[in-house]
Amino acid sequence: MSSQIFLTGLGLISPLGLDADSFWQNLITNQSGIAPLAKLPTDGLRNANGGEVRGFDWSQYGEDGDCDEASQFAYAAALEAANNAGLTDEQRARAGLVFATNFGGAASWEACCDIAREGDIDAETFAQFLPDHAVHYTANRWNGSGPTATLSNACSSGAHAIGLAADWIRLGRCDICVAGGFDGLGISTLAGLSILRTISPDQIRPFDARRSGTIFGEGAAMVVLESETSMRTRGATPIAQFMGWSVTNNAHHLTAPDKGGAGLALAMKNALKNANIEPAQIDYINAHGTGTQYNDLAETEAIKTVFGAHAQNLAISSIKAATSHLMGAAGSIEAIATALALRDGILPPTLNLEEPDENCDLDYVPQQARARNIEYALSNSSGIGGNNASLILKKV
Amino acid sequence: MTINIIGTGAILPQSGALSIGPIERAAYPLSPKTYLDRASELALCAASLALQNAGLSGPLGADCGLCIGTQFGSVETMRIFEEKLHQSGARGASPLLFSHSYFNAAAALIAIEWGISGHHAPFGGRDSAWQAVEAARDAIELGHAQTMLCGGVEANSTARSWAGENQSGEGALFVVLQRDGDGPTFEEFWQAPHAIEGDWGALGALLARWNPTL
Numbered sequence: 001m002s003s004q005i006f007l008t009g010l011g012l013i014s015p016l017g018l019d020a021d022s023f024w025q026n027l028i029t030n031q032s033g034i035a036p037l038a039k040l041p042t043d044g045l046r047n048a049n050g051g052e053v054r055g056f057d058w059s060q061y062g063e064d065g066d067c068d069e070a071s072q073f074a075y076a077a078a079l080e081a082a083n084n085a086g087l088t089d090e091q092r093a094r095a096g097l098v099f100a101t102n103f104g105g106a107a108s109w110e111a112c113c114d115i116a117r118e119g120d121i122d123a124e125t126f127a128q129f130l131p132d133h134a135v136h137y138t139a140n141r142w143n144g145s146g147p148t149a150t151l152s153n154a155c156s157s158g159a160h161a162i163g164l165a166a167d168w169i170r171l172g173r174c175d176i177c178v179a180g181g182f183d184g185l186g187i188s189t190l191a192g193l194s195i196l197r198t199i200s201p202d203q204i205r206p207f208d209a210r211r212s213g214t215i216f217g218e219g220a221a222m223v224v225l226e227s228e229t230s231m232r233t234r235g236a237t238p239i240a241q242f243m244g245w246s247v248t249n250n251a252h253h254l255t256a257p258d259k260g261g262a263g264l265a266l267a268m269k270n271a272l273k274n275a276n277i278e279p280a281q282i283d284y285i286n287a288h289g290t291g292t293q294y295n296d297l298a299e300t301e302a303i304k305t306v307f308g309a310h311a312q313n314l315a316i317s318s319i320k321a322a323t324s325h326l327m328g329a330a331g332s333i334e335a336i337a338t339a340l341a342l343r344d345g346i347l348p349p350t351l352n353l354e355e356p357d358e359n360c361d362l363d364y365v366p367q368q369a370r371a372r373n374i375e376y377a378l379s380n381s382s383g384i385g386g387n388n389a390s391l392i393l394k395k396v
Numbered sequence: 397m398t399i400n401i402i403g404t405g406a407i408l409p410q411s412g413a414l415s416i417g418p419i420e421r422a423a424y425p426l427s428p429k430t431y432l433d434r435a436s437e438l439a440l441c442a443a444s445l446a447l448q449n450a451g452l453s454g455p456l457g458a459d460c461g462l463c464i465g466t467q468f469g470s471v472e473t474m475r476i477f478e479e480k481l482h483q484s485g486a487r488g489a490s491p492l493l494f495s496h497s498y499f500n501a502a503a504a505l506i507a508i509e510w511g512i513s514g515h516h517a518p519f520g521g522r523d524s525a526w527q528a529v530e531a532a533r534d535a536i537e538l539g540h541a542q543t544m545l546c547g548g549v550e551a552n553s554t555a556r557s558w559a560g561e562n563q564s565g566e567g568a569l570f571v572v573l574q575r576d577g578d579g580p581t582f583e584e585f586w587q588a589p590h591a592i593e594g595d596w597g598a599l600g601a602l603l604a605r606w607n608p609t610l
Contacts, residue, residue, distance in 0.1 A: 043485065043486060044485045044486030044487040044488075045486050101520075102498065102499075104499075104520075109474070109478075110478070112558055113475065113478045113479075113482070116475075116558060117482070121557070121558045121560060122558075123558070123559055123560030126558045126559050126560070127559070130467065130468075130520070130521070130559075131499060131520035131521065132467070132520055132521030132522065132524070135521075136521075149519060149521070149524075149527055149531075150519065150520045150521045150524070151517065151518065151519060151520065152469070152498070152499035152500050152518050152519075152520040153500050153503075153516070153517065153518050154498055154500055160517070164517070164531070167534060167538055170538065171534060171537070171538070187481075187486070188474075188477065188478055188481060190486070191481050191486040191489040191494075192477065192489060192491070192494030192495075192497070193494075194486055194489070195486070195487075195489040195490070195491045195494065196491045196494060196495065197491075246515075246540070247515060247516050247517065248458070248513055248514060248515070248516055249462070249503075249504065249507040249512065249513055249514075249516040250507075250513065251455070251507045251508050251510075251511045251512055251513040252508065253508065254495050254496070254501070254504055254505065254508065255491075255495045262513075263513060266458055266513060266514075270458075270540070274539075274540075383500075384495060384498055384500075384504075385498060385500045385501065385503065385504030385507075386504055386507065386508070387500065387504070387516050
C-alpha cells in the first residue's frame, strides 16, 4: 500500500469563479457568488437568489448537447485539475475517476419529464440525467482505462469522493485519481429544498444568531490525488497532503437533524484515527456550516465533543455564504478551500456572521479572511439521509 | 485477517421472470413507514433477510457500515414529485416525496432501520452493486468497519422505462461481510461471472456472480 497521498491538482467551476485561482482570490477578498437566479423561474421558492454559474462556455470543452450541464461542470473541473497537476494524456488516461453528485443531470431529468408529458421518451436524454453519466463521459473523452465510480451521498458526496479516491490509492488500485463532486441547479431540486424549509428566506448567515437557512448553488470541484511515488516520479508539486477521512451516518432520520451532532462527531473522530493524529494537532476546520439553525448548532456541539477544550483554539469557517451550498460539489470545493488555506496561510471568512449566537461560541473567522499559518486542517460535510464526511489535510 | 460472508439475503423474481409483484411487507420485521419508494422497500426487505441470516439485529452501531449500489434508485418517486410540482407549483411540492427521491434514500433508510452508524457509501451506476460489495470489502480491509452490509437494488417503474430498457429486472441482493467472521471467505463465495438474461441495471454484475448455493 502507498503510505502517503498528496493533492497535486485542483479544478472547479463555481458561482465564485470559473477556475481555482479566481475562486480563491474572490474567497479571500470576502466576495460572494450569490445573486438573483436568472436561469430558473423562482415563483414559490423561499428565496429568488442562488449560487448560479455565470459565464461558463461549454464550447471551449465539448460539443453542444453531448452531455448535461452538470456533467459539463464536472468535466471542465476535472480537466482543470488534471492540467493543474500537469498530467500527461497517458497519466490522465490511467487515472482513477471518482465523481459524486446528488441529482446527476438535473436539466436532463426535467427535460425527460417534459418529454414524458407529451407521451414520448428520450433514452439519450435520460442517460444524461443518470448520476454516472459524467464519470463515463470524462473517461471516454480521456480514453480512460483506470477504475471509475460514482457516489451519491447527498451533500457529503464531494468529500466522500475524495476519501474513496484516497482509499483506492492506498489499496494500489491506481496511483493517480481525479475526484470530487458536481451538481447543476434545477427547479425540481430547488422546489424540494425550498419546501423542506432548508432555504433561507433572507441571507445565508452561518453560525449567526439570526441564521434562517442556506442558499443553494451549482458547480463542480475536483482534485487530483496522487501517491507520493507517482508525484515524486513526475516531479509534481504537492498542494497539500491527504491524511485521512471518514464517512458515517446518523442512523436517526431521513431529514431531521441529529441534534447532538453525534454522527458528525463520529466522522471527525474516525478521520483523526484514520489520519493517525491527535485532536490537538488540528488548527482549522472548514465547517459544513449551512446556516440552518440545527446544523450550525449540531456542528458546534460535535466539534466540542471531539476537541474538548481545544475547540476554543480552533479557527473555523463556513464558506457557504460566499459560494452558496453547492450540494454534491460542496464537500470538494470546501476541501479545495482547505488545501489552499494550508498552502497560503490564509483562512477564508464566514461571511454574514455579524451577530454571534451564544450557543455557537467558537471562533468562526467572521466576515474577513485571516492570515494564519496552519499545519493540519479538517473539512466537514453532511447531507440529507444523515450522512457525514470528514477529511483531514496537512500543509506541505 | 480474513473477510467472511456471514449472511445473505435476496428478493428476486421467480425463475425466468423479471418482476416481483407486490411485497408482503408484514413478513419482514420493519418499523412502520409513512412512505416507501419501491426501490427502498425492496432494499429494506432484502437487507432484513441478510441481517437475519447473519444473526444480527439492530442497533448495529459504529463498527457496522453499509455500501449499496443502484443505477435508477428512487427515480419513480422523483417522477411523482415532479408531476405534483408541475401541477401545483413550488409551494405545493411534497417534502415527503422529495426526501425519499434521493439516490441515497434506500441507504439512509437501512442505516436508520438497523442503527448502522458507521461507514456509509451509496454508489450509483451500472455496475454499482458489485462496486458496493468490493467497496465494503475494502472498508473492512482498511479498518473503516468490522462488519459491512452490502449489495444493490433496482426497481421497475414508469420512470425507469424512460431509459428505453427492454426486459428490465428488479430485485435486491445483500451480503453481510465480517472481519474474521464465521462463513465462507469473500473470495470463495462468488461464482465466476456468467451471462444473465434481462437488463438488471446496477444488479447485473452482482447477479452474474451471486452464488445461491452458499
